[in-house]
Amino acid sequence: MLPLMVESRIRHFKWEVNYLPWSPDCSTESLLIAINGHFPGPTIRARAGDAIVVELHNKLPTEGVFESPWADGTASISQCAINPEETFIYRFKVDKAGTYFYHGHHGMQRSAGLYGSLIVEVAEGKQEPFHYNAELSLLLSDWWHQSIYQQMVDLHSKPFRWIGEPQSLLIEGKGRHNCSLKAYEEDKNKDPDLVPTTLCPKNNKSECAPHVLQVEPNKTYRLRIASVTSLASLNFAFGNHKLVLVEADGSYIQPVTVESLDIYSGETYSLLLHTNQDPSTNYWASASIISRHPKTPPGLAILNYRPNPSSLLPRSAPPTPPKWNDTARAIAFARKIVADPLRNTNPPASAIHRIVLLNTQNKINGYTKWAINNVSLVLPATPYLGSIRYGLHSAFDFHTNPPEDFPENYDIFRPPQNPNATTGNAVYKLKLGSTVDVILQNANLLTEGTSEVHPWHLHGHDFWVLGFGDGRFNWQRDAARFNLKDPPRKNTVALFPYGWTAIRFVADNPGVWAFHCHIEPHLHMGMGVVIAEGVDRVRNVPRDVLGCGMTRRLIGPHGP
Numbered sequence: 439m440l441p442l443m444v445e446s447r448i449r450h451f452k453w454e455v456n457y458l459p460w461s462p463d464c465s466t467e468s469l470l471i472a473i474n475g476h477f478p479g480p481t482i483r484a485r486a487g488d489a490i491v492v493e494l495h496n497k498l499p500t501e502g503v504f505e506s507p508w509a510d511g512t513a514s515i516s517q518c519a520i521n522p523e524e525t526f527i528y529r530f531k532v533d534k535a536g537t538y539f540y541h542g543h544h545g546m547q548r549s550a551g552l553y554g555s556l557i558v559e560v561a562e563g564k565q566e567p568f569h570y571n572a573e574l575s576l577l578l579s580d581w582w583h584q585s586i587y588q589q590m591v592d593l594h595s596k597p598f599r600w601i602g603e604p605q606s607l608l609i610e611g612k613g614r615h616n617c618s619l620k621a622y623e624e625d626k627n628k629d630p631d632l633v634p635t636t637l638c639p640k641n642n643k644s645e646c647a648p649h650v651l652q653v654e655p656n657k658t659y660r661l662r663i664a665s666v667t668s669l670a671s672l673n674f675a676f677g678n679h680k681l682v683l684v685e686a687d688g689s690y691i692q693p694v695t696v697e698s699l700d701i702y703s704g705e706t707y708s709l710l711l712h713t714n715q716d717p718s719t720n721y722w723a724s725a726s727i728i729s730r731h732p733k734t735p736p737g738l739a740i741l742n743y744r745p746n747p748s749s750l751l752p753r754s755a756p757p758t759p760p761k762w763n764d765t766a767r768a769i770a771f772a773r774k775i776v777a778d779p780l781r782n783t784n785p786p787a788s789a790i791h792r793i794v795l796l797n798t799q800n801k802i803n804g805y806t807k808w809a810i811n812n813v814s815l816v817l818p819a820t821p822y823l824g825s826i827r828y829g830l831h832s833a834f835d836f837h838t839n840p841p842e843d844f845p846e847n848y849d850i851f852r853p854p855q856n857p858n859a860t861t862g863n864a865v866y867k868l869k870l871g872s873t874v875d876v877i878l879q880n881a882n883l884l885t886e887g888t889s890e891v892h893p894w895h896l897h898g899h900d901f902w903v904l905g906f907g908d909g910r911f912n913w914q915r916d917a918a919r920f921n922l923k924d925p926p927r928k929n930t931v932a933l934f935p936y937g938w939t940a941i942r943f944v945a946d947n948p949g950v951w952a953f954h955c956h957i958e959p960h961l962h963m964g965m966g967v968v969i970a971e972g973v974d975r976v977r978n979v980p981r982d983v984l985g986c987g988m989t990r991r992l993i994g995p996h997g998p
């Protein structure tokens with residue numbers, strides 16, 4: 439028999455990015471950023487090994503736009519933003535099956551709705567290590583009525599104006615503002631025959647109906663789920679059903695049965711859902727805020743057991759979320775996510791480079807910022823990839839090595855003694871191929887008695903999560919207890935209040951990469967760092983990523 443030849447395919451997408459007047463939570467209309475008129479953007483579905491080509495035309499009249507799927511770059515770091523009316527062609531290969539998403543990475547465009555799902559199926563002839571009858575997918579997000587432009591101005595005002603909690607939580611782009619279940623139940627008491635297409639009988643427009651997940655009884659579904667929230671950490675659950683988690687951030691994990699899923703901005707999971715409950719009714723799917731004092735009602739969707747009509751409201755109430763500030767519970771949940779050892783490689787036994795990153799809220803000239811080891815990130819006008827690759831060392835603070843630790847006497851339990859920080863744009867230079875440990879260290883905010891969750895996301899790499907702990911990290915005590923047996927492979931991980939999170943990765947992807955808090959306003963306030971490795975190995979930097987700042991002059995007729 440001839441060996442089976444599996445052809446990889448090229449999948450071509452043509453996207454136009456433009457504003458769309460829309461109200462995802464059926465309240466006041468505002469401007470969303472949509473792709474081909476759709477929000478959320480179109481799903482990219484491919485098989486491992488495929489090549490993806492996205493031809494993106496920027497119709498936004500006001501600003502550049504940048505998408506970051508596999509290519510995984512970011513405006514100002516690896517490429518120039520795409521100018522109005524310009525087209526940029528992304529080409530990348532999807533080599534690892536799993537659940538992902540893409541989003542705009544310029545300004546706060548993700549908060550304005552510029553995102554979509556990216557799903558990579560296993561290569562032809564390969565099998566997933568678990569069985570399911572069909573697949574569903576959900577994007578979770580949060581929504582403000584104020585525009586991202588107002589939010590960006592507010593975040594950079596003196597005195598500081600915080601964006602506040604979201605008005606609504608969205609499931610697959612749909613939410614309901616000011617629409618209480620209680621109001622519905624009161625109306626239903628008055629009129630028992632009421633069968634609304636929406637939760638709010640007073641607003642029966644079909645686009646206001648909750649998202650519906652259609653299932654058949656007694657089957658197993660794989661639900662792919664991603665959180666693209668701007669701020670909210672979420673707990674997701676179905677009424678009456680348990681969940682079996684099987685994949686996290688594109689890597690297989692040891693299957694684990696849970697009542698509900700904690701999912702932080704930037705994370706993705708796959709879970710198995712067995713539709714083994716009473717088939718005569720529908721059930722709620724609900725997303726609730728954890729980690730911050732919730733002022734936003736849960737986002738709701740309907741798990742519709744066929745052949746019930748989707749408008750049949752569930753008999754039982756939505757699941758009760760866990761206590762929002764129960765950090766011990768949240769850490770216990772995070773520790774349940776461990777690698778499936780048969781399908782993952784273990785980390786190298788030790789690291790040669792150790793970096794500790796202290797996360798603090800600070801003041802710079804009276805403005806409120808976030809800083810890492812007292813440096814708040816302000817990106818340069820010329821993207822690093824071009825300036826480092828072509829030796830334009832004056833494009834940023836090339837010769838400074840950013841701090842790799844913080845003072846011994848810093849008290850993480852108190853507001854910063856000296857709240858002033860500096861801005862910076864220096865890069866952590868990593869040796870290509872080296873193993874690096876990074877300890878994220880949380881601390882008190884500017885206000886006494888407060889510390890917040892930060893989901894940290896690393897571009898260009900997966901890392902192993904070696905551990906979480908309370909208080910100040912201690913190398914001697916805590917590194918001895920790192921999980922080197924089955925640490926999960928992730929690209930986003932939570933840093934808990936007053937705690938630390940340890941990760942290990944191999945710097946084996948030549949380029950310049952962002953590592954940052956995935957909370958959109960926090961990144962905007964400087965909460966990130968930039969790493970670089972093996973930039974001299976990067977061949978064929980496309981001309982159109984260089985057309986701004988100091989690299990613009992390189993792309994004359996003779997090219998770089």
Ligand SMILES: O=C1O[C@H]([C@@H](O)CO)C(O)=C1O
Nearest residue numbers: 598600799883884890960963
């Ligand atoms: O960056 C932030 O600012 C506010 C608050 O600390 C000051 O208003 C908040 O909750 C953040 O996460």
